[in-house]
Amino acid sequence: MAEIKLTFTEEQYKKLVETIFLGSWMLNSTRLEDLDEEAEEIRELVLSRYKEANLEDKVVYQEEMEIHDLTIDYESELLDQYIEEYDEFSFWDKLVEKLTEKEMVQTFGADVVSAPLTDEMLKTQLELEEKIGQELEEKGITNLHLPLDKK
Template sequence: MGNVKLEMTKEQYETLVEMVFLGTWMVNSTKLELDEQFEDVRELVLSKYKEGNLEDKVSYQEQIGVHDLDVDYESKLLDTHVEEYDEFSFWDKLVEKLAEKEMTEIYGPIDGKLTEEQMEKRLAVEEEIGRKLEETGVTKLSFEE
Protein backbone atom coordinates (compact mmCIF):
# COMPACT_ATOMS: atom_id res chain seq x y z
CA MET A 1 0.00 0.00 0.00
CA GLY A 2 1.35 3.43 -0.92
CA ASN A 3 1.86 6.40 1.34
CA VAL A 4 -0.50 9.35 1.51
CA LYS A 5 0.92 12.84 1.59
CA LEU A 6 -1.04 15.83 2.79
CA GLU A 7 -0.32 19.50 2.37
CA MET A 8 -2.07 21.87 4.70
CA THR A 9 -1.80 25.30 6.18
CA LYS A 10 -0.46 25.75 9.69
CA GLU A 11 -4.02 26.49 10.87
CA GLN A 12 -5.26 23.26 9.30
CA TYR A 13 -2.40 21.37 10.94
CA GLU A 14 -3.33 22.79 14.35
CA THR A 15 -6.93 21.69 13.77
CA LEU A 16 -5.68 18.23 12.78
CA VAL A 17 -3.61 18.05 15.99
CA GLU A 18 -6.73 18.90 18.00
CA MET A 19 -8.85 16.36 16.10
CA VAL A 20 -6.26 13.61 16.55
CA PHE A 21 -5.88 14.38 20.24
CA LEU A 22 -9.63 14.39 20.86
CA GLY A 23 -10.24 11.26 18.78
CA THR A 24 -7.43 9.34 20.45
CA TRP A 25 -8.58 10.52 23.87
CA MET A 26 -12.14 9.34 23.18
CA VAL A 27 -11.03 5.92 21.95
CA ASN A 28 -8.51 5.31 24.74
CA SER A 29 -10.15 7.03 27.73
CA THR A 30 -12.21 3.96 28.63
CA LYS A 31 -9.61 1.29 27.88
CA LEU A 32 -7.01 -0.34 30.08
CA GLU A 33 -4.71 -0.78 27.09
CA LEU A 34 -4.20 1.92 24.49
CA ASP A 35 -5.33 1.35 20.90
CA GLU A 36 -1.92 1.22 19.23
CA GLN A 37 -3.23 2.15 15.77
CA PHE A 38 -4.66 5.39 17.15
CA GLU A 39 -1.50 6.02 19.16
CA ASP A 40 0.69 5.49 16.09
CA VAL A 41 -1.29 8.02 14.05
CA ARG A 42 -1.32 10.45 16.98
CA GLU A 43 2.46 10.17 17.26
CA LEU A 44 2.92 10.65 13.51
CA VAL A 45 0.77 13.80 13.46
CA LEU A 46 2.32 15.29 16.60
CA SER A 47 5.85 14.59 15.35
CA LYS A 48 5.42 17.36 12.75
CA TYR A 49 4.81 20.02 15.42
CA LYS A 50 7.92 22.05 14.56
CA GLU A 51 6.87 22.29 10.90
CA GLY A 52 3.48 23.52 12.11
CA ASN A 53 5.01 26.07 14.51
CA LEU A 54 3.34 24.45 17.51
CA GLU A 55 6.36 24.39 19.80
CA ASP A 56 4.27 26.21 22.42
CA LYS A 57 1.59 23.49 22.33
CA VAL A 58 3.42 20.22 21.58
CA SER A 59 6.69 18.83 22.87
CA TYR A 60 8.76 15.69 22.61
CA GLN A 61 9.01 13.69 25.83
CA GLU A 62 12.45 12.18 25.39
CA GLN A 63 12.32 9.95 28.48
CA ILE A 64 9.30 8.02 27.11
CA GLY A 65 9.89 8.66 23.40
CA VAL A 66 6.54 10.25 22.53
CA HIS A 67 5.17 13.63 21.59
CA ASP A 68 2.65 15.20 23.93
CA LEU A 69 0.43 18.24 24.13
CA ASP A 70 1.16 20.99 26.63
CA VAL A 71 -0.92 20.35 29.76
CA ASP A 72 -2.74 23.70 29.53
CA TYR A 73 -3.51 23.18 25.83
CA GLU A 74 -4.77 19.66 26.55
CA SER A 75 -6.96 20.93 29.41
CA LYS A 76 -8.39 23.66 27.19
CA LEU A 77 -9.34 21.12 24.52
CA LEU A 78 -10.92 18.79 27.07
CA ASP A 79 -12.81 21.65 28.73
CA THR A 80 -14.01 23.07 25.44
CA HIS A 81 -15.02 19.93 23.58
CA VAL A 82 -15.30 16.95 25.91
CA GLU A 83 -17.32 18.60 28.65
CA GLU A 84 -19.80 19.99 26.12
CA TYR A 85 -20.08 16.57 24.47
CA ASP A 86 -20.49 14.80 27.83
CA GLU A 87 -23.26 17.19 28.86
CA PHE A 88 -25.12 16.71 25.58
CA SER A 89 -24.68 12.94 25.44
CA PHE A 90 -25.74 12.53 29.10
CA TRP A 91 -29.14 14.09 28.45
CA ASP A 92 -29.51 12.30 25.12
CA LYS A 93 -28.69 8.91 26.67
CA LEU A 94 -30.93 9.60 29.69
CA VAL A 95 -33.90 10.33 27.40
CA GLU A 96 -33.13 7.19 25.39
CA LYS A 97 -32.95 4.92 28.45
CA LEU A 98 -36.07 6.38 30.07
CA ALA A 99 -37.95 5.95 26.78
CA GLU A 100 -36.80 2.31 26.56
CA LYS A 101 -38.09 1.74 30.08
CA GLU A 102 -41.47 3.29 29.27
CA MET A 103 -41.74 1.36 25.99
CA THR A 104 -41.09 -1.89 27.86
CA GLU A 105 -43.83 -0.99 30.34
CA ILE A 106 -46.26 -0.37 27.45
CA TYR A 107 -45.33 -3.18 25.05
CA GLY A 108 -43.33 -5.62 27.17
CA PRO A 109 -39.82 -6.62 26.11
CA ILE A 110 -39.26 -5.67 22.47
CA ASP A 111 -37.13 -8.03 20.44
CA GLY A 112 -36.00 -6.93 17.02
CA LYS A 113 -37.33 -4.03 15.00
CA LEU A 114 -40.04 -1.71 16.24
CA THR A 115 -43.29 -1.59 14.30
CA GLU A 116 -44.26 1.72 12.75
CA GLU A 117 -46.76 2.27 15.58
CA GLN A 118 -44.07 1.53 18.18
CA MET A 119 -41.61 3.89 16.47
CA GLU A 120 -44.18 6.70 16.49
CA LYS A 121 -44.93 6.00 20.15
CA ARG A 122 -41.23 5.95 21.02
CA LEU A 123 -40.65 9.32 19.33
CA ALA A 124 -43.61 10.78 21.22
CA VAL A 125 -42.31 9.31 24.51
CA GLU A 126 -38.79 10.68 23.89
CA GLU A 127 -40.21 14.09 23.03
CA GLU A 128 -42.30 14.17 26.21
CA ILE A 129 -39.42 12.99 28.41
CA GLY A 130 -37.07 15.52 26.77
CA ARG A 131 -39.58 18.33 27.38
CA LYS A 132 -40.02 17.35 31.05
CA LEU A 133 -36.27 17.13 31.60
CA GLU A 134 -35.75 20.53 29.96
CA GLU A 135 -38.31 22.03 32.32
CA THR A 136 -37.19 20.38 35.55
CA GLY A 137 -33.74 18.88 34.99
CA VAL A 138 -33.33 15.85 37.23
CA THR A 139 -35.07 17.49 40.20
CA LYS A 140 -38.37 15.65 39.53
CA LEU A 141 -36.73 12.36 38.59
CA SER A 142 -37.51 9.67 41.15
CA PHE A 143 -37.33 5.94 41.58
CA GLU A 144 -40.24 4.11 43.09
CA GLU A 145 -39.68 0.95 45.08
Template sequence: MKKVHLEMNEKQYQTLVETVFLGTWMVNSTKLELDEDFEEIRELVLAKYKDAGLEDKVSYQEAFDIHDLQKDYEKQLFENYVDEYEEFSFWDMLIEKLSEKRLKQEYGELSTPLSNEMMERRLQIEEELGKELEARGITNLELK
Protein backbone atom coordinates in the same frame (compact mmCIF):
# COMPACT_ATOMS: atom_id res chain seq x y z
CA MET B 1 2.58 -0.08 0.96
CA LYS B 2 1.81 3.19 -0.80
CA LYS B 3 2.48 6.34 1.22
CA VAL B 4 0.14 9.30 1.41
CA HIS B 5 1.50 12.82 1.75
CA LEU B 6 -0.64 15.71 2.90
CA GLU B 7 0.04 19.38 2.42
CA MET B 8 -1.69 21.75 4.77
CA ASN B 9 -1.23 25.16 6.27
CA GLU B 10 -0.51 25.72 9.96
CA LYS B 11 -4.18 26.25 10.86
CA GLN B 12 -5.19 23.03 9.10
CA TYR B 13 -2.38 21.16 10.88
CA GLN B 14 -3.52 22.49 14.24
CA THR B 15 -7.06 21.31 13.46
CA LEU B 16 -5.64 17.91 12.52
CA VAL B 17 -3.75 17.77 15.84
CA GLU B 18 -6.97 18.56 17.71
CA THR B 19 -8.95 16.02 15.68
CA VAL B 20 -6.41 13.27 16.25
CA PHE B 21 -6.12 14.06 19.96
CA LEU B 22 -9.89 14.07 20.49
CA GLY B 23 -10.42 10.93 18.41
CA THR B 24 -7.65 9.04 20.15
CA TRP B 25 -8.95 10.17 23.54
CA MET B 26 -12.46 8.94 22.69
CA VAL B 27 -11.21 5.55 21.49
CA ASN B 28 -8.88 4.98 24.44
CA SER B 29 -10.84 6.60 27.27
CA THR B 30 -12.75 3.42 28.08
CA LYS B 31 -9.94 0.91 27.55
CA LEU B 32 -7.40 -0.55 29.93
CA GLU B 33 -4.86 -0.80 27.11
CA LEU B 34 -4.33 1.85 24.46
CA ASP B 35 -5.32 1.13 20.88
CA GLU B 36 -1.88 1.03 19.27
CA ASP B 37 -3.15 1.87 15.76
CA PHE B 38 -4.64 5.12 17.03
CA GLU B 39 -1.58 5.85 19.16
CA GLU B 40 0.69 5.33 16.16
CA ILE B 41 -1.26 7.86 14.09
CA ARG B 42 -1.37 10.29 17.03
CA GLU B 43 2.40 10.10 17.37
CA LEU B 44 2.93 10.47 13.62
CA VAL B 45 0.81 13.64 13.53
CA LEU B 46 2.15 15.21 16.73
CA ALA B 47 5.76 14.63 15.70
CA LYS B 48 5.46 17.39 13.06
CA TYR B 49 4.53 20.08 15.57
CA LYS B 50 7.70 22.14 15.06
CA ASP B 51 7.04 22.38 11.32
CA ALA B 52 3.77 24.17 12.13
CA GLY B 53 5.16 26.33 14.93
CA LEU B 54 3.14 24.64 17.66
CA GLU B 55 5.88 24.51 20.30
CA ASP B 56 3.49 26.25 22.71
CA LYS B 57 0.87 23.49 22.24
CA VAL B 58 2.83 20.24 21.71
CA SER B 59 6.03 18.96 23.28
CA TYR B 60 8.29 15.95 23.09
CA GLN B 61 8.45 13.79 26.22
CA GLU B 62 11.95 12.37 25.95
CA ALA B 63 11.56 10.01 28.92
CA PHE B 64 8.71 8.20 27.14
CA ASP B 65 9.80 8.92 23.54
CA ILE B 66 6.39 10.38 22.67
CA HIS B 67 4.89 13.70 21.72
CA ASP B 68 2.09 15.07 23.83
CA LEU B 69 -0.12 18.12 24.11
CA GLN B 70 0.76 20.79 26.65
CA LYS B 71 -1.54 20.46 29.67
CA ASP B 72 -3.15 23.89 29.17
CA TYR B 73 -3.89 23.11 25.54
CA GLU B 74 -5.31 19.70 26.45
CA LYS B 75 -7.49 21.31 29.11
CA GLN B 76 -8.73 23.86 26.58
CA LEU B 77 -9.74 21.10 24.14
CA PHE B 78 -11.61 19.26 26.88
CA GLU B 79 -13.45 22.44 27.86
CA ASN B 80 -14.26 23.34 24.24
CA TYR B 81 -15.34 19.92 22.99
CA VAL B 82 -15.40 17.03 25.45
CA ASP B 83 -17.35 18.69 28.26
CA GLU B 84 -20.08 19.86 25.89
CA TYR B 85 -20.20 16.46 24.18
CA GLU B 86 -20.49 14.61 27.49
CA GLU B 87 -23.23 16.94 28.72
CA PHE B 88 -25.22 16.49 25.51
CA SER B 89 -24.62 12.73 25.42
CA PHE B 90 -25.71 12.31 29.03
CA TRP B 91 -29.12 13.89 28.45
CA ASP B 92 -29.56 12.19 25.09
CA MET B 93 -28.74 8.73 26.49
CA LEU B 94 -30.84 9.31 29.60
CA ILE B 95 -33.88 10.19 27.47
CA GLU B 96 -33.21 7.20 25.20
CA LYS B 97 -32.94 4.72 28.09
CA LEU B 98 -35.95 6.11 29.95
CA SER B 99 -38.11 6.03 26.83
CA GLU B 100 -37.01 2.44 26.14
CA LYS B 101 -37.97 1.49 29.69
CA ARG B 102 -41.41 3.10 29.32
CA LEU B 103 -41.93 1.41 25.95
CA LYS B 104 -41.20 -1.98 27.53
CA GLN B 105 -43.70 -1.22 30.28
CA GLU B 106 -46.34 -0.39 27.68
CA TYR B 107 -45.62 -3.07 25.04
CA GLY B 108 -43.66 -5.79 26.81
CA GLU B 109 -40.65 -7.16 24.98
CA LEU B 110 -39.71 -4.89 22.08
CA SER B 111 -39.38 -6.18 18.54
CA THR B 112 -36.34 -5.39 16.43
CA PRO B 113 -36.81 -3.29 14.45
CA LEU B 114 -39.57 -1.44 16.25
CA SER B 115 -42.96 -1.39 14.58
CA ASN B 116 -44.16 1.94 13.18
CA GLU B 117 -46.55 2.26 16.13
CA MET B 118 -43.73 1.66 18.62
CA MET B 119 -41.45 4.13 16.83
CA GLU B 120 -44.13 6.82 16.91
CA ARG B 121 -44.76 6.16 20.60
CA ARG B 122 -41.02 6.21 21.33
CA LEU B 123 -40.63 9.60 19.66
CA GLN B 124 -43.62 10.89 21.62
CA ILE B 125 -42.15 9.62 24.90
CA GLU B 126 -38.72 11.08 24.08
CA GLU B 127 -40.31 14.46 23.36
CA GLU B 128 -42.23 14.37 26.65
CA LEU B 129 -39.16 13.34 28.63
CA GLY B 130 -37.01 15.94 26.88
CA LYS B 131 -39.43 18.72 27.82
CA GLU B 132 -39.67 17.46 31.40
CA LEU B 133 -35.91 17.19 31.84
CA GLU B 134 -35.34 20.56 30.22
CA ALA B 135 -37.86 22.18 32.57
CA ARG B 136 -36.86 20.42 35.79
CA GLY B 137 -33.48 18.78 35.27
CA ILE B 138 -33.09 15.55 37.18
CA THR B 139 -34.91 16.72 40.29
CA ASN B 140 -37.95 14.53 39.52
CA LEU B 141 -36.01 11.34 38.83
CA GLU B 142 -36.27 8.58 41.39
CA LEU B 143 -34.47 5.28 41.80
CA LYS B 144 -36.58 2.41 43.07
Protein backbone atom coordinates in the same frame (compact mmCIF):
# COMPACT_ATOMS: atom_id res chain seq x y z
CA MET C 1 1.59 -0.05 0.44
CA ALA C 2 1.25 3.39 -1.14
CA GLU C 3 2.38 6.40 0.82
CA ILE C 4 0.07 9.40 1.01
CA LYS C 5 1.39 12.90 1.49
CA LEU C 6 -0.73 15.85 2.55
CA THR C 7 0.06 19.53 2.90
CA PHE C 8 -1.57 21.71 5.56
CA THR C 9 -1.56 25.36 6.51
CA GLU C 10 -0.57 26.02 10.11
CA GLU C 11 -4.23 26.51 11.05
CA GLN C 12 -5.26 23.29 9.31
CA TYR C 13 -2.47 21.41 11.06
CA LYS C 14 -3.58 22.83 14.42
CA LYS C 15 -7.14 21.63 13.70
CA LEU C 16 -5.72 18.22 12.73
CA VAL C 17 -3.86 18.05 16.05
CA GLU C 18 -7.10 18.86 17.90
CA THR C 19 -8.98 16.24 15.88
CA ILE C 20 -6.30 13.62 16.46
CA PHE C 21 -6.32 14.35 20.20
CA LEU C 22 -10.12 14.12 20.41
CA GLY C 23 -10.29 10.95 18.33
CA SER C 24 -7.51 9.32 20.30
CA TRP C 25 -9.18 10.35 23.54
CA MET C 26 -12.47 8.80 22.39
CA LEU C 27 -10.80 5.55 21.35
CA ASN C 28 -8.60 5.16 24.41
CA SER C 29 -10.30 6.97 27.30
CA THR C 30 -12.02 3.81 28.54
CA ARG C 31 -9.05 1.52 27.98
CA LEU C 32 -6.69 1.21 30.89
CA GLU C 33 -3.69 -0.44 29.26
CA ASP C 34 -4.75 -1.81 25.89
CA LEU C 35 -4.49 1.35 23.79
CA ASP C 36 -5.43 1.34 20.11
CA GLU C 37 -1.88 1.11 18.81
CA GLU C 38 -2.71 2.06 15.23
CA ALA C 39 -4.38 5.23 16.43
CA GLU C 40 -1.41 5.96 18.70
CA GLU C 41 0.99 5.56 15.77
CA ILE C 42 -1.01 8.04 13.71
CA ARG C 43 -1.19 10.40 16.68
CA GLU C 44 2.58 10.22 17.08
CA LEU C 45 3.14 10.77 13.36
CA VAL C 46 0.96 13.87 13.34
CA LEU C 47 2.29 15.35 16.58
CA SER C 48 5.91 14.79 15.54
CA ARG C 49 5.58 17.59 12.95
CA TYR C 50 4.59 20.23 15.50
CA LYS C 51 7.66 22.43 15.02
CA GLU C 52 6.86 22.93 11.35
CA ALA C 53 3.53 24.47 12.41
CA ASN C 54 5.03 26.58 15.20
CA LEU C 55 3.13 24.70 17.91
CA GLU C 56 5.98 24.50 20.43
CA ASP C 57 3.64 26.09 22.98
CA LYS C 58 1.07 23.30 22.50
CA VAL C 59 3.04 20.10 21.77
CA VAL C 60 6.11 18.73 23.54
CA TYR C 61 8.43 15.79 23.08
CA GLN C 62 8.74 13.56 26.13
CA GLU C 63 12.21 12.06 25.83
CA GLU C 64 11.79 9.50 28.62
CA MET C 65 8.82 7.92 26.82
CA GLU C 66 9.96 8.84 23.30
CA ILE C 67 6.57 10.28 22.35
CA HIS C 68 5.07 13.61 21.45
CA ASP C 69 2.20 14.86 23.54
CA LEU C 70 0.07 17.92 24.07
CA THR C 71 1.06 20.27 26.85
CA ILE C 72 -1.08 19.91 29.96
CA ASP C 73 -2.57 23.37 29.43
CA TYR C 74 -3.50 22.68 25.81
CA GLU C 75 -4.94 19.27 26.65
CA SER C 76 -7.01 20.82 29.45
CA GLU C 77 -8.21 23.54 27.09
CA LEU C 78 -9.41 20.92 24.57
CA LEU C 79 -11.03 18.81 27.28
CA ASP C 80 -12.90 21.86 28.56
CA GLN C 81 -13.83 23.09 25.09
CA TYR C 82 -15.04 19.86 23.52
CA ILE C 83 -15.27 16.89 25.83
CA GLU C 84 -17.15 18.53 28.70
CA GLU C 85 -19.79 19.76 26.25
CA TYR C 86 -19.92 16.34 24.57
CA ASP C 87 -20.30 14.56 27.91
CA GLU C 88 -23.10 16.90 28.95
CA PHE C 89 -24.97 16.41 25.68
CA SER C 90 -24.39 12.65 25.71
CA PHE C 91 -25.65 12.35 29.28
CA TRP C 92 -29.01 13.98 28.49
CA ASP C 93 -29.34 12.15 25.18
CA LYS C 94 -28.62 8.76 26.81
CA LEU C 95 -30.94 9.56 29.74
CA VAL C 96 -33.82 10.29 27.33
CA GLU C 97 -33.03 7.07 25.46
CA LYS C 98 -32.98 4.92 28.62
CA LEU C 99 -36.12 6.48 30.12
CA THR C 100 -37.91 6.01 26.81
CA GLU C 101 -36.78 2.39 26.69
CA LYS C 102 -38.12 1.86 30.22
CA GLU C 103 -41.51 3.32 29.23
CA MET C 104 -41.58 1.24 26.05
CA VAL C 105 -40.94 -1.97 28.03
CA GLN C 106 -43.74 -1.06 30.45
CA THR C 107 -46.11 -0.38 27.53
CA PHE C 108 -45.20 -3.14 25.08
CA GLY C 109 -43.29 -5.71 27.15
CA ALA C 110 -39.63 -6.75 27.38
CA ASP C 111 -39.49 -7.96 23.77
CA VAL C 112 -39.67 -4.38 22.55
CA VAL C 113 -35.94 -4.00 23.23
CA SER C 114 -34.86 -6.71 20.79
CA ALA C 115 -37.77 -7.04 18.36
CA PRO C 116 -38.32 -4.85 15.29
CA LEU C 117 -40.62 -1.94 16.10
CA THR C 118 -44.07 -1.76 14.55
CA ASP C 119 -45.34 1.55 13.22
CA GLU C 120 -47.36 2.00 16.41
CA MET C 121 -44.30 1.27 18.58
CA LEU C 122 -42.14 3.66 16.59
CA LYS C 123 -44.76 6.41 16.86
CA THR C 124 -45.01 5.83 20.63
CA GLN C 125 -41.20 5.83 20.96
CA LEU C 126 -40.87 9.15 19.13
CA GLU C 127 -43.67 10.71 21.20
CA LEU C 128 -42.05 9.48 24.44
CA GLU C 129 -38.63 10.77 23.43
CA GLU C 130 -40.12 14.18 22.67
CA LYS C 131 -42.13 14.29 25.91
CA ILE C 132 -39.30 13.05 28.13
CA GLY C 133 -36.76 15.33 26.42
CA GLN C 134 -38.98 18.35 26.85
CA GLU C 135 -39.66 17.51 30.51
CA LEU C 136 -35.95 17.13 31.25
CA GLU C 137 -35.14 20.32 29.37
CA GLU C 138 -37.72 22.30 31.33
CA LYS C 139 -37.20 20.82 34.79
CA GLY C 140 -33.87 19.01 34.71
CA ILE C 141 -33.69 15.96 36.91
CA THR C 142 -35.61 17.47 39.81
CA ASN C 143 -38.81 15.63 38.82
CA LEU C 144 -37.19 12.24 38.44
CA HIS C 145 -38.39 9.92 41.12
CA LEU C 146 -36.81 6.62 41.90
CA PRO C 147 -38.79 4.44 44.29
CA LEU C 148 -35.84 3.49 46.46
CA ASP C 149 -36.31 0.88 49.12
CA LYS C 150 -35.98 2.70 52.46
CA LYS C 151 -34.60 0.18 54.90
